[in-house]
Amino acid sequence: DARVTQTPRHKVTEMGQEVTMRCQPILGHNTVFWYRQTMMQGLELLAYFRNRAPLDDSGMPKDRFSAEMPDATLATLKIQPSEPRDSAVYFCASGFSLDTITGELFFGEGSRLTVL
């Protein structure tokens, strides 16, 4: 049963601390996306990779957020230092860029971050 795996599922931290969220995309997928979900903004794209290369991180606050794909099986999203306004659910999604039929993105179950 192929699925996108995200860790941690829940994280509570104090303002100023570093937070790292991890994502294991579905094997064989070559695109990875990080989205942030809040009640006010819905789903915001933070960053996306194709074949491990970052293509767009324009939605990400550059001073505190960073996203990387050290290898094809791992994507990371790091916040340093964290702030209360970063509290949200962060989703990782993966897909296959040459899937011109469905173009489906597969989402993980999310990492719920609370910054106190």
Place this chain on the structure above:
Amino acid sequence: QQQVKQSPQSLIVQKGGISIINCAYENTAFDYFPWYQQFPGKGPALLIAIRPDVSEKKEGRFTISFNKSAKQFSLHIMDSQPGDSATYFCAASIRSNFGNEKLTFGTGTRLTIIP
């Protein structure tokens, strides 16, 4: 700049009724319009999608209606059931030569089906 506007924010429909959610987009280069369904505590999952070369697509009780000239598309859920209670997101992307390039999502509609 919000490129995909979704309404309503929340919707309550009686069981057996028709649920309708609307979206409007601005970028005429968008050429792929999916709807995602999200249950509490889960990630969104693809429900149904349409390309702009057709005006309607139906899958079971779910139908997308697409109006290219008005830059609008909508999701209709026929015979709505309590199990349809979820948050629905419309989205749009530019497929170009690749499959799932980045999706721009609407803000979501929380649908509640009451008995």
